[in-house]
Amino acid sequence: MEFQFQFDWQAAINSIPFLLKGLPYTLMISFGGLLIGFLLGILFGLLSLNRRWYLRWPATAYIEIFRGTPILVQVLFIFYGLPDLVGSPIEPMTAAIAAIAFNSGAYISEVVRGGVQSIARGQREAGLSLGLSRIQTFTYIIWPQAFRRMIPPLGNQAIVSIKDTSLFSVIGVGELVRQGQVYIANTFTAFEVYFAVAVLYLIITLSLSLLLRLVERRGSAA
């Protein structure tokens, strides 16, 4: 018997309206998680640079734990494990956003640390020598320069985190992949539907890449 496979464009296209119902979830988890992750990253990134060990060590521990364990395990732990501790169930969306937040936060901490450390020591000395306080020196001199250098790695992390949201199908969040799985269960068109899912991710990530390139170009013009 000869096996013949025909890519069914119509099946792929037909699946899209159903898949798109997952898009808001994918985007909400991504943006919500990354926004919190960015704030966590600034907080823990700066703490990891602090001279005082009792501030630095907890930050380092957080970074190592969330970088050193798989995000899949993290979300399973939050969704299935934590309810035992807190005594009430955790919403899948909450677990998903928390997982992206804590996971990306750890990576962004390292981006922040690297960005701040990359600014020459002379910049800080110049600020201090002018009578600016340490906080003013950081706010007006170090951070604006460091942030500009952080844009490419932050964009990178955003793309990684957007793709990581696909894992949350395992806790039943109706994001893109989950929608795909449900659709395939009824139509048995796995090839076409996962292809469509992949294209949708690519549209999101490419738009983001494009946006970042524009931001970088504007930044370097100054």
Added chain:
Amino acid sequence: MSHIVEINELNKYFGEHHVLKDIDLQVETGEVVVIIGASGSGKSTLIRCINGLEEYNSGQLVVDQQPLAPHGGNQKALNAIRKEVGMVFQQFNLFPHLNVRRNIMLAPMKVKSTDQEAAADHADRLLERVGIASQADKFPGQLSGGQQQRVAIARALAMEPRLMLFDEPTSALDPEMVGEVLDVMRELAREGMTMLVVTHEMGFAREVADRVIYIHEGRIVEQGAPDQVFDNPQNERTQAFLSRVLSH
């Protein structure tokens, strides 16, 4: 005469390395003091102690009546001193994300709460004074080294310091740009600014300094008027150093 800088028995270590040994130094208001010595002799470290960029281990340091304790002292004393003491660095250390005018305006606006208009006005006058009024809207990266260093001087002057520290201000410059920076410093000295200058420019030292100090391995081994130190050095270390740097 009032001493704007008063240093007694100052010692500093980098780990095991004893970089400054029993330094005694008094600087009078209006005096121009040039510090010379080989690289690694501790001359830069000494002036960096004066505005607290380096901490020292023992001794006394009083700047403009403000004592600055060893190991950094308290933040308040440090800030008070830094407002009165300007510094110019070897590597300029201009803020690359701000244009020239903004580089100069930043500290007066944030530290002295000068309003924007007055700060901009002052910045433009300072740029005029250092001869680069036309560059105010450019970014540091668009300027030559000599121009950048003149901006750095203007930036320090914007805080109207009572004392200016110069840490090898011409060492990172191409030879043809050294002159324009020294001209600005010469002018500043003529106007009566108190200056402490670490430099390898012996011609400048001879011409502008009221006093030349020679540091060898962390110790002040000789000081005096320029002609005395350059033409008739008493210490054999000074003689050896000067014969090396003046022979070419």
